[in-house]
Amino acid sequence: MRAGEEPTDFYSHSFDAGAAWAQMALQATVLGYHAHGMTGIEFDKARVELGLPGDIRLEAAVALGRRDAPERLPEGLREREVPSSRKDVAEIALAGNYR
Numbered sequence: 001m002r003a004g005e006e007p008t009d010f011y012s013h014s015f016d017a018g019a020a021w022a023q024m025a026l027q028a029t030v031l032g033y034h035a036h037g038m039t040g041i042e043f044d045k046a047r048v049e050l051g052l053p054g055d056i057r058l059e060a061a062v063a064l065g066r067r068d069a070p071e072r073l074p075e076g077l078r079e080r081e082v083p084s085s086r087k088d089v090a091e092i093a094l095a096g097n098y099r
Ligand SMILES: Cc1cc2nc3c(=O)[nH]c(=O)nc-3n(C[C@H](O)[C@H](O)[C@H](O)COP(=O)(O)O)c2cc1C
Pocket: 036, 037, 038, 039, 040, 041, 083, 084
């Protein structure tokens, strides 16, 4: 946006944020960290904590850290540390139109 211009919504915002997150996750892995994307956060609280201006949309949060042994997790979280299943590609992608 140039100085003096009225701000407008960017239609591609979510697409751009997704691309940025993917690069962040890859770079974290390269550096020996792990990244965990989340939308199950308290958006209103996060806005206040971060002091976000009204024209900035908070899309998601990312936790960055190093992996540790699941045994060190509190009970209740430990048992969740198992590989999750993956849907077949045919279930999540289609060729052509929806109809
Ligand atoms: C749009 C979106 C929102 C997500 N939100 C959360 C979240 O709020 N909390 C969480 O623990 N994981 C969340 N996840 C899941 C993790 O970021 C991650 O994708 C998942 O743990 C992948 O694990 P897996 O590789 O074992 O399947 C979200 C994933 C997506 C795509």
